[in-house]
Amino acid sequence: MYKVNTAEEAVRRIPDGAVLMIGGFVGIGTPQDLVDELVRQGKKDLTLIANDTARPNVGVGKLIDAGLVKKAIVSHIGTNPITQKQMIGGAIEVELVPQGTLAERVRAGGSGLGGVLTPTGVGTDAAIGKETIEINGIPYLLETALKADFALIKARSADYSGNLRYSLTSRNFNPLMAMAAEIVIAEPDEIVPVGCIEPDAVVTPHVLVDLLIAKGATL
Secondary structure, three states: OOOEEOHHHHHHOOOOOOEEEEOOEOOEOOOHHHHHHHHHHOOOOEEEEOOEOOEOOEOOHHHHHOOOEEEEEEOEOOOOHHHHHHHHOOOOEEEEOOHHHHHHHHHHHHHOOOEEEEOOOOOOHHHOOOOEEEEOOEEEEEEEOOOEEEEEEEEEEEEOOOOEEOOHHHHOOHHHHOOOEEEEEEEEEEEEOOOOOOHHHOOEOHHHOOEEEOOOOOO
């Protein structure tokens, strides 16, 4: 059974320069309390692995606003002009990855694989600097696995053992990221007694979760 932490306690464990995976899709399914606490504590030089950089003052966009991210590995930045401005100005490095490829790179990291082979990007600028492997006459790009120091994930519910279930599309990248980081910090909307989440509803099992955050809790 887990000791329930505050966001402040959990974020204190994250050093400057950490590689973070943060769930969400333009803010939906993003652990907002943890993101706010990263900003409050001023954690800097972060590498952010996420689907996107959200929007100004929304989700992980708050990290961009505060200038805390040195590199973003994302599928797009189109909804955040601040990311674009920082990228053009050289304040942030952005690696754009096709969304399906991004998901598979995270999945590979969580599964102990070195990478994945995909035809997506062959013959385009996305292939520059990457190894191409031909199988049965078809060229594929070798896309290396992604792993992180910490995964900050959002869940609908957790029990006191750390089992997690998600809500609809807010699930998005969260379960994959929970498998691909050294330390997993989960921010559920509610924490319920063990047994209240049906086994078939558990998506992320407790063995993957290191810290539970009580939403809105303070020291």
